Amino acid sequence: MRTIALYGTESGRAEAIAETIARTFPDRDVEVVNMADAETGIFRPGILYLIVCATHGGGELPGFAQFLHDDLADLSPDLTGVTYAVFGLGDTGYVGKYNRGSHQFDELLTGLGATRVGPFGEHDESTHEDHVALGTQWVQAVFDATAP
Template identity: 35%
Template sequence: MSVVILYGTETGNCELVADAIADVLAAEHDPSIYDMSEFAVEDLDPADFLIAVCSTYGEGELPTGAEPFADELDEVNPDLTGLRFALFGLGDTVYGETFNRGGEIIASMLVSRGATQVGEHARHDNSSAIKPAKLAEEWARGISGLIDPVSVS
């Protein structure tokens, strides 16, 4: 099973997080990393496991790097039944109600089209002392075991 990591970023932190996740997953999987702004919605494949890494910008909006992907999801409105995904969000608790809202928007868009979210929605807080890549590595170790679907006999 292929692992596709998509990141949507404003300042580049999500790309660093995507790289950290890929480094952990590379031991057991074959991850590919793509910028959401350059990934075609038509390339989403239920046979793959998707990891979305998304920051929050402004007052709870998607970052500029995620907008083309979200716009295309709205335009194409694909049936994503069977697609399993996990989410790593970046935000800052200073912003209260909109903390990590970008990741929540992407998750909602995927779920509303039939995709299934698995695992814990990681929420990095930029106000914490924990570096995003460090949290991503820990989270990826937990997600690794959820990537391959359990076969039912």
């Protein structure tokens, strides 16, 4: 299945995860796309989207991810048949706003008819865990869950 790693970042961690996914799973031929360069038409049936997205600004999406989110919300395309998985980056120090960005994206895509697959991955910066290692484990679990 064609796979696109679509990342939303401010300070580069989400990008590092998306790039590592592409390098770690060469057989999947993962295309890496920055949400800053994506338009709403990127979402098409028959493609698996790996959404890797940070939270910034106190519970908000990174700037360019916010634009993509808002364009989708405005245009409200029917995303039936679109499959996606989500990995959120955040910090539990932001009480009540932890990982809200990735959850906002998830709620929007589901609301437009897309289907989330595999586990909802997350990285909490306060744990000092390796975000790239966690992201790679998450993708493996997503691929396992979606294997034919």
